[in-house]
Amino acid sequence: MPALHHVRRGSGEPLVLxxxxxxxxxxxxxxxxxxxxxxxxxxIDLPGFGRSPHDGTGPSVPDQAERVRAFFGELGLERPHVAGNSMGGGIALELARMGAVASATAVSPVGFWTPRERTFAQTSLQVSRRLLPLLGPVLPSLLRSPVGRTALLGQLVARPWRMDGEAAIEHLELLVGAPAFDACCEAFDDYTFHDAHQLDDVPVTVAWGDRDLLLLYRQAARARHVMPRARHVTLPGCGHAPFSDDPALLAGVLLESSAPVADVTAL
Structure with a gap:
């Protein structure tokens, strides 16, 4: 099976994103x-996304989690910390269910939706993916403009003007070209988070931007109800993909949730 493309930096406790x-x-x-x-x-790049080839991994969230667990073994990682966003958040929670991680942080995770909310998210993503190629050669110039980024990325990012223009171009190009996209999106039909008690032995944090317009912020209350033993964090002023909205806030949440036990005791 081909290796997953990944980028590695720093030292200390391993944290897989x-x-x-x-x-x-x-x-x-x-x-x-x-x-x-x-x-x-x-x-990491999941199979069929970014620079990772489509390797036959199934499209469901649990299937993707199994592939990421195999990746841990390929790198010699024993129960690393993991953090994921959206589908990656669901994958992080499934890895916690497997007991494969030391902690799991899920940022606006899939799986806490109603059927109508799930269909809204799927349709929004599918329509965007189909319409973007119609913009053709004007798309890069639009994304290099704060106004253009706001128009095209406002559903995903609360402060699109803070996002790097070249990064936005690459993001949408890969969205359009991802070979695993359609199957993974359709597989959401069968995924709802369940059996929270199976994660009780793993520290779990769920973080949600209060300006999430894709997996609407009201789903955070559902996550609190379903996972009462988890730590729940609101990201003020942040959207569904909060990375450029407030990097310092998000980094702080990820560092705290992935802190070694000795560091947590000292807090």
Whole structure:
């Protein structure tokens, strides 16, 4: 099986970062250097996204989690910390269910939706993916403009003007070209988070931007109800993909949730 493309920085406790559907490792770039000051940070491209080839991994969230667990073994990682956004958040929670991680942080995770909310998210992503190619050669110039980024990325990012223009171009190009996108998006039909008690032995943090317009912020209350033993954090002023909205806030949440036991005791 081909290796997953990944980028590794820093030293310390290993922390694996998992992106959402249609994204890639670079979405974590605004927080990676801060994390790398205290963690051995490993940001991956899931199979069929970014630079990782489609390797036959199934499209469901549990299937993707199994592939990430196999990746841990390929790198010799024994129960690293993991953080994921959106689909990656669901993957992080499934890895916690497997007992494969020391802690799990899920940022706006899939799985806490109603059927109508799930269909809204799927349709929004699918329509965007189909319409973006119609913009053709004007897309890069639009994304280099704060106004253009706001128009095109406002559903995902609360403060699109803070996002790097070249990073935005790459993000949307990879969204359009990701070979695993359609199957993973359709597989959401069968995924709802369940059996929270199976995660009781793993420290879990759920963080949600209060300006999330894709997996609407009201789903955070549902997550609190379903996972009462988890730590729940609101990210004020942040959207669904909060990386450039408030990098310092997000990095702080990730560092606290992935702190070794001795560090937590000292807090």
């Amino acid at each position: 998992v992106h959402g559907i249609g994204s890639q490792w670079r979405i974590w770039e605004p927080v990676m250097d801060r994390l790398a000051q205290e963690r051995d940070v490993i940001a």
